[in-house]
Amino acid sequence: MNYQHLQVEQEDNILIVRLHRPEKLNAVNYLMFEELIDVSRKVKRDHTIRAIILTGSGDNFSSGLDFKSIMKQKSQAIKLLLKVWPGNANKAQQVSANWRGLSVPVIAAIDGYCWGAGLQIALGADFRIASSRANLSIMESKMGLTSDMAGSLTLREIMPKDQAMRLSMCATQLDAKTALHHGLITEINDKPLEAAIELSKQLSQTSPDAIAATKHIYNRYWTAPKWKLLAYESYSQVRILIGKNFMQAQYALKKKTLPMFKNRQRFW
Structure with a gap:
């Protein structure tokens, strides 16, 4: 799988998908949306894969949506939001929701910034392992927006409604300990990728x-x-x-x- 803004590698039956725009702190542009959707669809058809790890290049998971890039071409924003049926996921939502729909465990290995669109992607994972230097935020309200990338599907399962609303409305930045307290992450490990690989190997020992x-x-x-x-x-x-x-x-x-x-x- 060759992509411009993703690095995809396979170790045995474990697939590692790396958000790769390090010069932009892995901010998500339109092409990355399309590439994430493409890889999630391909993996769904591959019955040899036993686990997937989502991570970011460099020292950050993702700083969020590359808003300037998207708004330079308004047609891209329209394509992201367009949907034929209201209850279906549009492109913006598929980068999170598609991971939930797979038949294999998905693990997000989080370091550094995991903001906005980055956190929405991570919320599509089944497990989130973060380093102690991770910083997480539902950032959309700072841009005058609501979060609309399907992360709410996971938030309603892992957090009380009032806490999720407060984090979303205030765009609160959380360190790893606070995120763990709120149930936003599964565990803290200063080598999140290595921990994710180890968990993937454990899961691969099960049917x-x-x-x-x-x-x-x-x-x-x-x-x-x-x-x-x-x-x-x-x-x-x-x-x-x-x-x-x-x-x-x-x-x-x-x-x-x-x-x-x-x-x-x-x-x-």
Whole structure:
């Protein structure tokens, strides 16, 4: 995968996607929006990938939206916001929402600035590991805007409503300890990328079908009515039971060996 503003590399079955505009502190311009959408769609079809890590080049995750670049060509702003159906994600929202929809775990490794659009992208990840020097902010209100990149899907699951509203309305900058206190990040580690790789390796030791089912249960039905959550749990379990990876897990337990998992089932 060759991109202008992303660096994409694969280590075994772990894909590392790096926001790459270091001269702009990895600020997100229109081309980066398109490239992030493209890589997320390609990964969705690749059943060999077991985990994805999102990070930034240099010492920062992302300083947010490159507002000047976008507004130089008003057509770009229109393309980002345009949607055929109101309930679907537009391009601005897909750079966060697409990661939630994947069947593999996504981990954001955060260092330095993680502001505005950068934080919205990170909120699309399932886990966020930040260094002690990380600085996080829902920055859009400073530009006279509301956050509209689908990060709210995650915020409503991890934070009380009043706290999320306060952070969004005041554009509060949070250090790593405060972000952890609010549930905005998963853990603090001064080597976030190395920690993300280690977590990816741990997750890769589990059945990819079980991982996919768990992610979809939590992301799709965490706030759903009770009957929907219970129904999808049962549906997912049946799908797992008919797969080869369940048999691999059972065989490994019986023989006390490491399981040799296949690629995840095609319907995840």
